[in-house]
Amino acid sequence: MNPVLVVVEHDRGVMVAASGEALTAARELAGTTGASLEALTIGADADGLAADLAGFGVRVVHQAHDPALTDYGPEAWGAVVAHAVAELAPSAVLATGTDRGHEVLAHAAAHLDLPMIANCTAVTPGEPMTVTRVRWGGSLLEEAALTAPVALLTTALHGFDGEPAGEPGTATTRELLPDLDPALARSVVRERVERTAGITLATAPVVVGGGRGVGSAEAFAPLEELASLLGGVVGCSRVVTNNGWRQHRDQVGQTGTRIAPTVYLACGISGAIQHWVGAMTAKNIIAVNLDPDANMVAKAGYAVIGDLHEVIPAISAEIRRRKGT
Numbered sequence: 001m002n003p004v005l006v007v008v009e010h011d012r013g014v015m016v017a018a019s020g021e022a023l024t025a026a027r028e029l030a031g032t033t034g035a036s037l038e039a040l041t042i043g044a045d046a047d048g049l050a051a052d053l054a055g056f057g058v059r060v061v062h063q064a065h066d067p068a069l070t071d072y073g074p075e076a077w078g079a080v081v082a083h084a085v086a087e088l089a090p091s092a093v094l095a096t097g098t099d100r101g102h103e104v105l106a107h108a109a110a111h112l113d114l115p116m117i118a119n120c121t122a123v124t125p126g127e128p129m130t131v132t133r134v135r136w137g138g139s140l141l142e143e144a145a146l147t148a149p150v151a152l153l154t155t156a157l158h159g160f161d162g163e164p165a166g167e168p169g170t171a172t173t174r175e176l177l178p179d180l181d182p183a184l185a186r187s188v189v190r191e192r193v194e195r196t197a198g199i200t201l202a203t204a205p206v207v208v209g210g211g212r213g214v215g216s217a218e219a220f221a222p223l224e225e226l227a228s229l230l231g232g233v234v235g236c237s238r239v240v241t242n243n244g245w246r247q248h249r250d251q252v253g254q255t256g257t258r259i260a261p262t263v264y265l266a267c268g269i270s271g272a273i274q275h276w277v278g279a280m281t282a283k284n285i286i287a288v289n290l291d292p293d294a295n296m297v298a299k300a301g302y303a304v305i306g307d308l309h310e311v312i313p314a315i316s317a318e319i320r321r322r323k324g325t
């Protein structure tokens with residue numbers, strides 16, 4: 001039985017949480033088919049992951065080494081995966097449902113001239129293999145059939161449990177030498193800038209979001225003040241980033257950040273589906289909008305129908321009054 005292979009995503013030797021999810025999906029698939037669960041680590045800085053991978057049920061770790069693998073690079077990593085498929089003949093290759101997992105497997109699929117299915121939440125072996133995958137930014141689940149000599153799949157983020165198997169074992173390691181063309185290292189991470197302080201949009205307990213209704217870059221100042229009073233951060237819609245009012249790192253949505261705060265205060269945002277998929281896991285949503293029929297108002301737990309330029313300063317003033325500041 002051909003093995004099931006997991007491409008382990010790591011950053012300079014630190015395994016990312018999504019790798020655990022891909023490993024769980026692969027372990028279930030291997031368990032159903034009786035295949036061996038094997039893992040591929042890319043770059044010498046990931047060699048130390050073998051013991052952790054054994055805890056996920058991996059029995060063989062293929063450690064790819066090459067001078068071109070100095071740090072993460074999608075072209076080089078994709079070529080390594082393609083080399084591993086040619087050498088190891090797995091029945092399926094699973095990778096993380098992250099930007100990196102998707103791009104690495106897409107590169108590999110292009111090398112191998114194979115189809116690839118992204119964002120799977122369920123995988124059932126067979127002829128054809130059937131999968132459930134997340135589409136349209138999470139608003140649609142699709143059942144798909146895959147006919148291919150090797151199944152290339154990424155697992156949807158949070159689609160599988162990411163915990164170890166609970167049966168500690170050992171994994172044997174073997175070196176994989178892909179002999180990469182040095183030109184493949186054309187885009188490689190060269191530098192990292194550490195966030196020195198503050199909370200991120202993805203982890204903030206409170207997000208004060210602004211949309212087209214805010215009106216300008218300068219008009220975000222009251223939203224900044226309210227976010228600061230609430231210990232949160234400012235987010236925005238794509239119209240705002242398209243207009244150059246704020247940077248893309250503040251954008252909430254399908255092509256921005258998925259947020260999950262305790263409170264999302266959505267001001268002057270209509271609630272288009274592409275925005276909603278990034279905000280829908282907020283525990284409480286409060287909409288501030290002139291339009292009582294706006295989608296965001298319909299979806300919010302609470303809504304203030306009014307002009308955000310009056311409502312937001314009024315909320316801040318009340319908080320300051322209660323704090324005595």
Ligand SMILES: Cc1cc2nc3c(=O)[nH]c(=O)nc-3n(C[C@H](O)[C@H](O)[C@H](O)COP(=O)(O)OP(=O)(O)OC[C@H]3O[C@@H](n4cnc5c(N)ncnc54)[C@H](O)[C@@H]3O)c2cc1C
Pocket residue numbers: 210211212213214236237238239240251252253254255256257267268269270271272273274275278288289290291294306307308309
């Ligand atoms: C492929 C694709 C990906 C996309 N990805 C994203 C994404 O990641 N994130 C995202 O946000 N969008 C995304 N979009 C864009 C999305 O479709 C919407 O166009 C966008 O979210 C609308 O932004 P908005 O709500 O700020 O603007 P609008 O839809 O114009 O809504 C403005 C709202 O402000 C209200 N308003 C106006 N003035 C005031 C006021 N003074 N006080 C209170 N309320 C007021 C209006 O009633 C209205 O409801 C994407 C689109 C596509 C095609």
